[in-house]
Amino acid sequence: MTHDSKTWDVLVLGAGAAGLMAAITAAKRGHSVLVLERANKVGKKILMSGGGRCNFTNMYATAENYLSQNRHFCKSAMSQYTVWDFIDLVNQYDIPYHEKELGQLFCDRSSKDIVNMLLDECADQGVSIRMTCETSTVDFGDVHQVDTNQGSFKARHLIVATGGLSIPKMGGSGFGYQLAEQLSLKVWPKRAGLVPLVFSDQYKLLFASLAGVSVEVTATAGKQSFTHKMLFTHRGLSGPVVLQISSYWDLGDPLTIDLMPHVVVKEVLIRAKKEQANQSLLLWLSGHWPKQLAQAWLAFHYPEWAQMQLQQLSHGDCEQLAQSINQWQLKPAATEGYRTAEVTLGGVDTDALSSKTMAVKSQPNVYFIGEVVDVTGHLGGFNFQWAWSSGFAAGNAIP
Ligand SMILES: Cc1cc2nc3c(=O)[nH]c(=O)nc-3n(C[C@H](O)[C@H](O)[C@H](O)COP(=O)(O)OP(=O)(O)OC[C@H]3O[C@@H](n4cnc5c(N)ncnc54)[C@H](O)[C@@H]3O)c2cc1C
Numbered sequence: 096m097t098h099d100s101k102t103w104d105v106l107v108l109g110a111g112a113a114g115l116m117a118a119i120t121a122a123k124r125g126h127s128v129l130v131l132e133r134a135n136k137v138g139k140k141i142l143m144s145g146g147g148r149c150n151f152t153n154m155y156a157t158a159e160n161y162l163s164q165n166r167h168f169c170k171s172a173m174s175q176y177t178v179w180d181f182i183d184l185v186n187q188y189d190i191p192y193h194e195k196e197l198g199q200l201f202c203d204r205s206s207k208d209i210v211n212m213l214l215d216e217c218a219d220q221g222v223s224i225r226m227t228c229e230t231s232t233v234d235f236g237d238v239h240q241v242d243t244n245q246g247s248f249k250a251r252h253l254i255v256a257t258g259g260l261s262i263p264k265m266g267g268s269g270f271g272y273q274l275a276e277q278l279s280l281k282v283w284p285k286r287a288g289l290v291p292l293v294f295s296d297q298y299k300l301l302f303a304s305l306a307g308v309s310v311e312v313t314a315t316a317g318k319q320s321f322t323h324k325m326l327f328t329h330r331g332l333s334g335p336v337v338l339q340i341s342s343y344w345d346l347g348d349p350l351t352i353d354l355m356p357h358v359v360v361k362e363v364l365i366r367a368k369k370e371q372a373n374q375s376l377l378l379w380l381s382g383h384w385p386k387q388l389a390q391a392w393l394a395f396h397y398p399e400w401a402q403m404q405l406q407q408l409s410h411g412d413c414e415q416l417a418q419s420i421n422q423w424q425l426k427p428a429a430t431e432g433y434r435t436a437e438v439t440l441g442g443v444d445t446d447a448l449s450s451k452t453m454a455v456k457s458q459p460n461v462y463f464i465g466e467v468v469d470v471t472g473h474l475g476g477f478n479f480q481w482a483w484s485s486g487f488a489a490g491n492a493i494p
Pocket residue numbers: 108109110111112113114131132133134137138139140141143144145146149150151152228229230231256257258259261262265266267268270271436437438464465466467475476477478479480482
């Protein structure tokens with residue numbers, strides 16, 4: 096057990112993306128900084144992110160890419176530490192990276208490059224890190240006392256960077272929310288985001304028979320739509336478009352999927368009926384989709400039309416087909432939950448925090464940063480950018 100008599104300038108709870116960035120930034124300003132991490136490694140989520148290649152930022156990140164009760168909250172931090180500031184840091188370390196698509200920057204080699212860069216920065220700035228050190232209680236004051244499984248620590252400033260509930264195996268914990276409640280801060284209801292959707296019996300068999308098939312669709316929940324790849328799986332639907340829309344979908348809500356987002360099916364079918372009268376409906380569908388999807392979808396929705404030629408379709412049939420292709424209404428049974436979710440929606444109310452410094456308005460020597468805050472990015476590098484920006488804002492604000 097440690098009975099550390101030292102009073103640190105800054106104590107950071109959590110050595111994830113946000114906590115490490117805050118620690119580095121505070122240390123650069125000359126402060127003594129200790130980071131406490133309950134896992135046996137730092138940055139576990141960074142390591143597993145982006146399929147092992149860490150999609151570390153997005154060149155086109157704006158406030159529009161974030162969900163929050165206050166869509167403007169993220170702007171100040173993101174202007175203090177921009178996407179280009181993080182890219183500069185990556186360039187300084189000669190880490191090779193590439194744009195995969197849509198402004199998403201990934202490491203060429205491995206996510207380890209990003210973790211090693213952050214650890215090198217910590218070492219250069221004299222940041223101390225204690226691993227397998229789980230914080231259990233905090234006594235807030237002018238000097239905070241933090242109790243852990245490795246003893247007690249004291250600090251003048253406390254930065255809470257304990258992340259969200261997603262993937263408990265990788266460190267997801269509710270501790271930050273608990274601390275917010277201890278300070279009487281509001282915590283918005285939490286739920287899994289960027290997560291695959293699961294379906295009940297009706298669709299389960301169809302989706303399982305298509306497991307591995309991917310197709311571009313537009314998915315809509317409420318007023319939000321995304322167009323990208325959808326992947327059928329044994330459990331339901333996944334792929335980038337489904338992860339994106341999952342953050343906007345609430346249990347019980349319908350989901351609308353346009354299975355041919357670039358085709359006005361009604362018009363195109365009516366034309367095809369005249370011009371390719373003898374073509375089978377199955378062949379026509381196979382011209383737009385992978386054949387496996389065309390077969391399974393037709394067998395599921397219109398088994399009696401399996402052998403149908405286009406000329407045999409009435410106008411009413413074309414309308415019905417168009418509706419079920421361009422506006423397929425589904426009711427997901429649930430999400431896969433925190434077990435596979437990339438993020439946790441909701442969290443510490445932004446109204447309780449300064450958007451410039453991330454400090455708690457009622458307790459200005461405590462800061463909440465990263466995923467624990469009610470700011471959640473879309474898929475595509477936006478969540479790490481929020482971690483870097485909010486971490487910087489807090490670290491830079493410490494007087
Ligand atoms: C599979 C997966 C892939 C992802 N891929 C991407 C991607 O490519 N791009 C992107 O932008 N985002 C991605 N994300 C999201 C991104 O990882 C998170 O948004 C980001 O890691 C949040 O950073 P954070 O520092 O706030 O929290 P975390 O990274 O979760 O760090 C919190 C840390 O606090 C520690 N901790 C918790 N409780 C305690 C306690 N009581 N005492 C001490 N330590 C504690 C945890 O062990 C953890 O290390 C992905 C997420 C997952 C799960």
